[in-house]
Amino acid sequence: MSESSENTGAQRPEGAGSPERPAAPRQPAGASGGSGLRKEAARAAELDAAGPLTATRDRFVLDEDTVYLDGNSLGALPRSVPGRIADVITREWGELRIRSWTESGWWTAPERVGDRIAPIVGAAPGRVVVGDSTSVNIFKAVVGGIRMAGKGCTEILVDATTFPTDGYIARSAARMAGLAVRPVEPARIADEVTERTALALVNHVDYRTGELNDLPGITAALHSAGALAVWDLCHSAGALPVGLDAHGVDLAVGCTYKYLNGGPGSPAYLYIRESLQERFESPLPGWNSHADPFGMDPGYTPAGGILRGRVGTPDILSLLALEAALEIWDGVSIEEVRTKSLALTDFFLECVNEYAPPGRVRSVTPYEHRRRGSQVSLESVGAGEVMEELIRRGVVGDFRRPDVLRFGFTPLYTTFADAERAAWVLGEVLREQADRDTAADAGTATAAVPPAEGPVAGGDGG
């Protein structure tokens, strides 16, 4: 099975096609679908014209030949970034050199950029610090959480459907602390937590299915049992309201290269609830989190507040690229982003229902709005090959083994025309696949995934 769409969305430039098969040009919305004007394309044009968040697309580098639906893995490049990075390199580094740590604000960038992310995840200033990878921040959060837990705790819970890195790091952290790890489905955490549970590490949105877990409910249930709630926001931050302060979340981490568009490998962030900050003992107490870093004291005295989440020298180029990327959020509310995200994913599901031949795909993303993140995941036979073909035809999503097609919707730049075009091309690819299967021996051909209940997804979207 080909895996070129699995890790990075595409291993060749998007829409570039293969030497044997050039990329098909993208049809404009409203184009003919083979039997006259497609009514969904006309509807997409109306929805795009009505906005909101239509203008923010122009602030990204995107090409009109490609439908980019992989912002849940790597966000598109904001136009504000290249110029800013050129200035950081030529002037701040090239001319000011070491002076930039103070004069260009490099030293304080982790907290400053944290304060820029804070409103997007529902946190007040001083509660988010940026630096290191998500994996490293998971380690800080889990060990820091365990150190704050009650003496009698014997275990931590980990989301049984977690993105793998969370599970790996949590198991290692628990082993160091002499605690057991119990994988539990997010929906079961409220029933499974006990007074011996130190904390639970849970993904806000499931990377594979796009399911949105109940952050307020799970956090409250953990607190009732005396446990801490540690959330991984990689697939929700920048796509929907999180409400960290409002829901009393204890610790949270997330990456910035998906819906925050910070760029490949841009630094992650750590949130520490204000009332826990003075008790937070980092397992990675580097000199950047010392109360007096330039005192060069051999003994460690932690800084106050969120500075405790820092470790070593920040990755300035990536951090300042992220800061420039976040300018797009000036004047944009996360509530309007969520409204558009749900409208886009609803519309995409409707179009897939309309265009996909019956029984070839089934949505594993919940249809109820309260359980849906900002991606649609469709189970499909031969998903790897289907995604390869979609990418060849200019529709870039990705594929997760064994059979999931993922389509991520970034409301800041994804249009309804993108959603319609992607569904149309998917329909084409699936119809060709079905025709090939029919032509082959019906007994040995790939069997179609039976639809759950008729259409791709059912329900009332509430």
Ligand SMILES: Cc1ncc(COP(=O)(O)O)c(C=O)c1O
């Ligand atoms: C939920 C989740 N957690 C963590 C990560 C990865 O973290 P890192 O940036 O350390 O690779 C990802 C994606 O790569 C993810 O989807």
Ligand SMILES: Nc1c(O)cccc1C(=O)C[C@H](N)C(=O)O
């Ligand atoms: N972080 C990634 C990377 O460095 C390379 C390719 C993909 C990624 C991803 O972010 C994968 C993503 N977290 C996922 O949901 O599968």
